[in-house]
Amino acid sequence: MPEVFTINNRNLKAPRSQNWSASLDQRLPRRIDATINYLRRRGENGFTYLNTLNPSTFTLTNDRRDRYDAVQLIVHQTLAEQYEWMASYTRSQAASNAVLDLSVDQPLKVINNFGPMPWDAPNRFLGWAYLPLPRKNYAIAVLADARTGFPFSVQDQYGNIVGAVDSHRYPFNFDLNIHVERRFTLRGYRLGLRVGFNNITNSRNPTAVNNVIGSPQYLQFLGNEGRHLQFRIRFFGRTVK
Numbered sequence: 680m681p682e683v684f685t686i687n688n689r690n691l692k693a694p695r696s697q698n699w700s701a702s703l704d705q706r707l708p709r710r711i712d713a714t715i716n717y718l719r720r721r722g723e724n725g726f727t728y729l730n731t732l733n734p735s736t737f738t739l740t741n742d743r744r745d746r747y748d749a750v751q752l753i754v755h756q757t758l759a760e761q762y763e764w765m766a767s768y769t770r771s772q773a774a775s776n777a778v779l780d781l782s783v784d785q786p787l788k789v790i791n792n793f794g795p796m797p798w799d800a801p802n803r804f805l806g807w808a809y810l811p812l813p814r815k816n817y818a819i820a821v822l823a824d825a826r827t828g829f830p831f832s833v834q835d836q837y838g839n840i841v842g843a844v845d846s847h848r849y850p851f852n853f854d855l856n857i858h859v860e861r862r863f864t865l866r867g868y869r870l871g872l873r874v875g876f877n878n879i880t881n882s883r884n885p886t887a888v889n890n891v892i893g894s895p896q897y898l899q900f901l902g903n904e905g906r907h908l909q910f911r912i913r914f915f916g917r918t919v920k
Contacts, residue, residue, distance in 0.1 A: 684728055686739045694743070696722040711756045720747040727777035727792075743777040745796075762818070764808035773799040778844045779832070788837075794844035800826045816863065820873065822856040833890050841892055850900065853882045858909070864918055871913035881906045 699719040707713055725743025730736070749771035757763045773796040779789055803826035811818050828849030833841045858875025878884070886902035 683736045684739070685736065688739060688741075691726075691739065692724045692741050694722065694725045694741070696720055696745075709756065710758075711754065714751075714753040714755075716749075716751040716753070718747070718749045718751075720745075722746070722775075725775075725777065728781045737781060743775065745773075745775045747771070747773045758810070760811070762810055764806070764810065766806040767804070769803045769805075770801065771799075771803070772801060779840075788839045789844060790840070792844055794832075794846070795830045797829060797831070797845065799830055799845070800828075802827045812859070816861060818860045818862070820856075820858045820860060820875070822854070824852075824854040826852050828852055831888055831890055833892060835892050847888075847890070847898070849885060849888065850883070852884050853880065854878050854884065854904075855880050855882075858911070860913070862915075867918055869915035869918055871915065873909075873911040873913060875909060877907040877909055878904050879906060 697720070699717075701717045703715045705713045722743070722745030724741040725745060726739060726741065727743040728737035729740050729742060749769055751767060751769040753765065753767040755763065755765040774794065775796055776793045778792055778794045778796060781789065781792075803824075805824050807820075807822045809818060809820050828851055830845035830848050832844050833847060835841055854877070856875065856877045857879050858873045860871045860873040862869065862871045864870070882904065883900070884902075884904040885900035886904070888901065889896040889899045891897065
């Protein structure tokens, strides 16, 4: 039986959200700044299609509810000559009662649509640094990003969600980029030649997964970010006479 999506509700309201945030900053010795941020967001009256008495008919409603909570700790230090470093840790939760956006273009059949959002990552560490090297005009740039894998759902061959929505997760994701930069002057302009590797640890960090139960490759992760060699030229402007 074909599925029908209707908009028969004349009392639909505009979606709304409420955001609450708080921040605490503290200057520590040696020009180190420490910050704690808190963010609370609640979404109400979101649009979502729900089953009516007819199992093949979906009606647009204002029943979607979203929530997001996050606590973030940031430590940052500014050094001489534009050198600096930063490290942060975020603990968060993002959930909704309408995780999958049911529509004509989304044929999945869901009994319980409550769960974590597809971008939910409860734990994330992010750090970067731009620091001088012993050799003059040389510097090192480092970026580290480590987080919980994003969630995904499991379905059967007919498109039905099996178990809870977003009940599984991708593996832990880790990226480490390291580059060396040589600054020089060319025809009155200050430039920087940077070379290094993205994902230098060659972490797989898959981007897709076979989530169909019964498939020979069920729960096999696909895609491989791999290690990348990168060259980059930075422009700093004219030299000061």
